């Protein structure tokens with residue numbers, strides 16, 4: 001299949017062909033897609049009556065951006081994430097067809113959510129497991145369900161479950177990552193043994209059903225149920241295809257493989273399908289995405305296009321991007337010459353201060369690999385004391401209910417501080433979710449959030465022990481007091497702030513966010529915050545095809561329009577020399 005080179009102003013001569021558009025960062029993919037949608041709306045004869053264009057993108061922020069750019073044209077377009085699209089058009093209307101088989105209580109479903117392992121369900125699952133007779137000392141049912149270390153390892157392990165599709169047989173199985181089946185002994189990891197995992201893993205579906213019986217469905221479950229509905233009831237596909245004569249998917253490189261199969265099935269009907277993406281920006285492998293799937297994706301008579309310009313960044317930033325990437329060399333559309341990007345060697349908070357000085361009066365966005373670093377940047381503190389394993393330690397040290405409630409309180413406070421009150425209420429209401437009166441649960445959650453915000457100064461600088469007392473005194477007096485042993489030591493020796501920094505803010509609109517949350521976005525000035533010297537490997541031993549960490553940092557750098565700064569704690573002279581042609585390097 002020939003590949004046509006186009007620019008982001010190009011108008012497709014035939015709107016009724018499947019297409020694939022690939023391009024590097026800042027090439028104008030989203031810009032082109034929005035214009036293409038407008039063009040289809042004006043020129044298609046397929047969009048009569050209730051028919052719409054489906055536009056699928058990856059994050060809620062991207063949905064908002066596309067809706068805003070579409071303006072009044074948005075009326076005839078359903079812009080959503082794949083999960084919302086499938087929930088509204090497949091799961092909600094048709095899941096009752098398969099509900100009995102999967103023991104799904106449809107009356108209890110209330111949207112889809114991140115689901116974390118629930119100990120009560122795990123306990124029930126193991127206790128009634130068909131292979132329970134194979135679970136022998138030291139991994140007997142009794143030991144697995146009673147010993148805290150095993151509990152911790154099981155929760156970790158079951159948190160790793162993902163669906164895997166065999167595209168030939170169309171069978172979907174549930175698989176786990178056994179490297180997550182560990183507990184900590186000091187700083188070493190101890191793993192549950194193979195026999196025990198072999199025995200348990202034959203029945204993941206039964207484990208999932210525990211959640212479904214209570215109406216709890218995850219984002220991945222939406223894909224699973226949609227796929228099951230579509231293959232068993234093909235008329236659903238006909239209805240979908242008739243309602244949406246066009247479906248366009250942005251950021252296709254990060255699609256889950258089940259999503260890819262669903263899109264192919266919709267395309268096999270009458271729906272004109274277009275996919276847009278960049279293989280080097282595939283950063284969700286951990287959620288099951290496969291970075292080759294965009295490259296390999298094809299449909300009968302598909303037209304392939306490539307955009308070669310970079311319309312976002314300064315010449316010097318594009319030089320860095322072209323250096324990292326070897327499969328394409330982007331053309332400098334703006335032809336804007338600015339300062340060389342800088343590397344600051346030293347503390348990240350100092351790097352931010354210097355970057356702000358350089359960009360007088362302009363905003364500097366920081367992009368980090370994880371939530372703890374991005375939250376620390378919000379507080380402008382240095383990276384030395386950050387404990388990246390604190391959440392794991394909390395789960396290990398304390399009981400499930402108490403540690404979950406404390407962490408939920410902290411999450412709700414962090415969301416509320418970012419003015420995300422809906423998320424804050426959702427996080428807390430589950431603890432006060434009166435089955436008969438949901439509104440009361442919400443009101444109670446909101447009331448507690450107000451108390452937390454009003455009295456923030458009372459626990460902000462205290463230990464976790466003080467915070468736990470605050471929760472007992474103000475929120476839940478029935479909660480058992482932290483009185484003795486390792487739990488008490490843990491609560492005394494860690495601060496509220498340390499745990500507060502572990503919170504991941506959904507759709508983070510602040511200046512300091514993770515690289516994953518900045519996907520698709522762009523900023524005038526970017527400071528990429530690296531935790532250690534080795535993280536510069538994406539520049540020194542670059543391997544975008546095989547290393548997701550390299551792709552993540554590449555995405556980080558490519559968000560910058562005018563100025564790019566990188567902060568790293570140390571850098572050897574030898575490495576400095578290699579990077580000098582592309583960067584100004586400063587010890588700070």
Ligand SMILES: Nc1ncnc2c1ncn2[C@@H]1O[C@H](COP(=O)(O)OP(=O)(O)OP(=O)(O)O)[C@@H](O)[C@H]1O
Pocket residue numbers: 008009023024025026027028029030031032278281311312519520521522558
């Ligand atoms: N034809 C165009 N006319 C005007 N501005 C454009 C055009 N094409 C792209 N741009 C601008 O260039 C910038 C990058 O475009 P866009 O965000 O669409 O790129 P992208 O390929 O989707 O990027 P990424 O994959 O890195 O998220 C945006 O500011 C966009 O508005």
